[in-house]
Amino acid sequence: MDRPHDVADPTPRLATLPPPAAGPVAGCPFCPGSEHETPPERWALRDHGPADGPGWRVRAVPNRYPVITPPEGAHEVVVNSDRHVAAFWDLGPEEAAWAARGWWEREHALARDARRTFVFLNQGAQAGASLEHTHTQLVGLPLDPPRLAAREAAFLGGPCPLCADLAAPGDRLVAEADGLVAWCPEVPPLTAVVRIAPRAHAPRWDRASAEALGRLLGGVMRAAAEVVGTDAANLWIHLGRADGPDAVHWHLEAIPRIGTLAGLELGAGVYGLVVDPAVYAARLRNALASPGAGG
């Protein structure tokens, strides 16, 4: 991280995302009052009112610009909040739990028909987001994505590597709550990845663990953003197949978008780390202990 730079650093800084809006934003298809701008809803956490009108807290709809369509697969969006919030961590813990409940509800529904489901969130232009109102995407795929297949093969090849890492995270532990652990893996797939997984081995999530995940996630993401210095972020969830092997240990990976991939990574598939996972974890614990201090 201390390398000299004399070309423009492409990493955006903190506070590139706007603060939460006071009310619905004109032109945003995910704000209350603009429900007609999306396809009809598939699910909503709703206080009042009929479908496709205001009165919801979390709302799931088919993606208007899908990467895959029925009958081959599905592509949905979960609008994480009825509030126009750009940074996931600007949701309160209960709001984040409601959002994650929505991810779980729709993942379960899509898993009935799809070979694989994949849940992911892109935040900020650097991370691939095209709309700023916080939302999560789900795809149901008729195939095994290469990275999920490789990860599953690693689980099937011997004792669970996540259980082994979780047994002694030592100074790589970041936070723990409601049976979930956030930690920096000893060998992360990319620099600055934080993992969250249940301490007890489980191939798939349940509603309670999904809601606990939401509660834990915002603080962890905010800490990572403050440590790395960017509010662009991605996260994704690796879940076992509904009819798949018990050897898989479900987990979430979150990553603030630090720098860009270069020749060695893209051409050779060799990834160097620019920060030691234990050093990164210590900085994350500090940021969690004093939220806002690093921003």
Ligand SMILES: [Zn+2]
């Ligand atoms: Zn909005």
Ligand SMILES: [Zn+2]
């Ligand atoms: Zn395990």
